[in-house]
Amino acid sequence: MRRGLIVSDIQMMDIEELSSAGHQALMEGRTEHALRHFKDALKAADQLQDSRVLQACSFNLGATYVEVGRPQKGLDFLQRAQPGPKADRLPDLQFNLALAHNALGQWQEAAAHFLQAAQLYRSQGDGGSEGNACMEMSHCYGKGQDWCLAAQGFLRAAGSYRVAAILDSAAIALKEAGNSMIQSHQFSCDDVINVLAECLSFKDNITEQRTLGELLLSVGMSYCQLRCFREAVQCFQQALDPAAQCPLLLAKVLQNLGAALYSVGQFVSAMGSLGFRNDQAQCFHSLAFVGVQLGDVEEAVESFIHALQGFRDTENHLAQVQVCESLAKLYLRQRKPIKAVQLYKQALSALTHCQDSSDHVQDLVETLTSALQQIKSS
Numbered sequence: 001m002r003r004g005l006i007v008s009d010i011q012m013m014d015i016e017e018l019s020s021a022g023h024q025a026l027m028e029g030r031t032e033h034a035l036r037h038f039k040d041a042l043k044a045a046d047q048l049q050d051s052r053v054l055q056a057c058s059f060n061l062g063a064t065y066v067e068v069g070r071p072q073k074g075l076d077f078l079q080r081a082q083p084g085p086k087a088d089r090l091p092d093l094q095f096n097l098a099l100a101h102n103a104l105g106q107w108q109e110a111a112a113h114f115l116q117a118a119q120l121y122r123s124q125g126d127g128g129s130e131g132n133a134c135m136e137m138s139h140c141y142g143k144g145q146d147w148c149l150a151a152q153g154f155l156r157a158a159g160s161y162r163v164a165a166i167l168d169s170a171a172i173a174l175k176e177a178g179n180s181m182i183q184s185h186q187f188s189c190d191d192v193i194n195v196l197a198e199c200l201s202f203k204d205n206i207t208e209q210r211t212l213g214e215l216l217l218s219v220g221m222s223y224c225q226l227r228c229f230r231e232a233v234q235c236f237q238q239a240l241d242p243a244a245q246c247p248l249l250l251a252k253v254l255q256n257l258g259a260a261l262y263s264v265g266q267f268v269s270a271m272g273s274l275g276f277r278n279d280q281a282q283c284f285h286s287l288a289f290v291g292v293q294l295g296d297v298e299e300a301v302e303s304f305i306h307a308l309q310g311f312r313d314t315e316n317h318l319a320q321v322q323v324c325e326s327l328a329k330l331y332l333r334q335r336k337p338i339k340a341v342q343l344y345k346q347a348l349s350a351l352t353h354c355q356d357s358s359d360h361v362q363d364l365v366e367t368l369t370s371a372l373q374q375i376k377s378s
Contacts, residue, residue: 015044015053019060031068038064055081063096071103091120095133102140111140118156127164131157135173138180147184151177155195167205174199175215178222189226196222200235213243217253220260229263233279236260240286247293254287281310285323292330301330320350321360328371337374344368 022037038061045057062077078097082090098113114137121130138153154177161170178196181187196219206212220235236257243250261279284307291300304327311319324347331340348364 012048012053015041015048015057018044019057022060022064026064026067031064034064035061035068059093059096062100066096066100066103069103071100075100075104089120091117091124091126091129091133094120095129095136098133098136098140102136107140107143111137111144114140118160122160127160128166128169131160131164131166131169131173134160135176138176142180147180148186151180151184151187154180158198167202168207168211171199171202171206171215172211174202175218175222179218182222182225192222192226193228196231209242210246210249213239213246213249213253216242217249217256220253220256224256224260224263227263229260232260233257233264237279237282240282244286244289247290250286250290254283254290257283277310278314278316281307281314281316281319284310285319288323288326292326297330297334301327301334304330317350317353321347321354324350325364325367328367332371332374337371341368341371341375344371 018037018041022034022041025031025033025037038057042054042057042061045054048054058077059081062074062079062081065071065074065077067074075097078093078100082093094113094117098110098117101107101113102110114133118130118133118137121127121133134153134157138150138157141147141150141153154173158170158173158177161167161173174195178192178199181192181195199215199219203212203215206215216235216239220232220239223229223232223235236253239253240250240257243253257279261283284303288300288303288307291297291303304323308320308323308327311317311323324343328340328343328347331337331343344364344367348361348368351361351364354360
């Protein structure tokens with residue numbers, strides 16, 4: 001005959017089910033449900049009187065309180081989670097204690113716990129978690145304006161991510177390291193340039209376009225601070241495409257690109273006037289699309305006109321076609337079909353200088369015919 005479950009076994013099953021339900025609720029964003037489940041698990045653990053189970057339940061509840069924005073209450077439970085010297089050997093506990101102190105504005109305490117967590121994660125061979133702890137630690141140093149320690153922490157994070165083959169995170173860590181190195185004034189220009197160059201070597205591992213655009217913008221601004229304007233221009237130009245779907249980010253990129261181009265034109269004559277003029281035109285072209293996305297049609301029209309003149313100056317015929325078509329569409333939206341017709345005719349003229357343009361010519365002729373019909377019917 002099978003022996004029935006003893007009371008402690010039943011209680012343990014309840015605790016495991018409640019804890020599992022709490023973690024599931026947390027993953028689904030149902031934080032209040034998670035708190036309720038973890039509270040019930042802790043009550044059951046109190047009755048069980050098993051110190052290890054009690055500590056685990058205290059940890060779950062404390063970490064959840066921190067996550068939902070109640071750091072002091074979370075800190076109280078986390079400190080109950082593992083009393084005594086063993087607390088120093090639990091990286092997740094150290095990490096959550098750091099999060100609680102950080103949320104309370106206690107940056108030095110937070111940095112110390114993040115450092116302890118990083119060291120413990122390293123001893124376990126968990127490079128990704130070590131990198132995360134170092135990133136958080138460095139942000140704490142930055143809040144205290146200890147830029148040298150922040151830079152060292154970000155560099156350590158980058159090294160951890162490299163070992164763990166998390167190269168997109170390594171790029172972001174190196175970007176932050178470069179910023180902190182510049183602000184600390186304790187690193188040579190060559191040291192910073194080497195870090196920024198290494199950062200850019202990992203940029204192809206970043207698949208999220210906005211993140212890539214933000215990284216290139218930040219690195220470009222760092223180059224500007226070092227007066228490396230040629231490198232800054234390259235970064236800003238590379239940031240245009242990934243920033244295209246985010247108008248505010250694109251506006252920042254364009255603003256900095258314009259300033260960097262001005263500096264390049266003033267201090268680096270080797271680029272040549274035509275290359276500089278084409279870059280200006282590209283800048284206005286992108287700025288026009290920002291105006292369109294923000295609904296500022298007049299600003300977009302003016303930027304398209306500046307872009308068109310720049311592309312004419314550099315004899316960039318394909319770009320002229322693209323600008324003429326875009327500007328013509330805006331004129332049609334403004335009920336200015338005569339101006340639109342003029343632009344479509346200019347597009348056809350520029351298209352004659354482009355190769356393999358027969359299909360595009362037919363499309364343009366049809367669009368021009370439609371615009372002419374609007375004039376007749378008006």
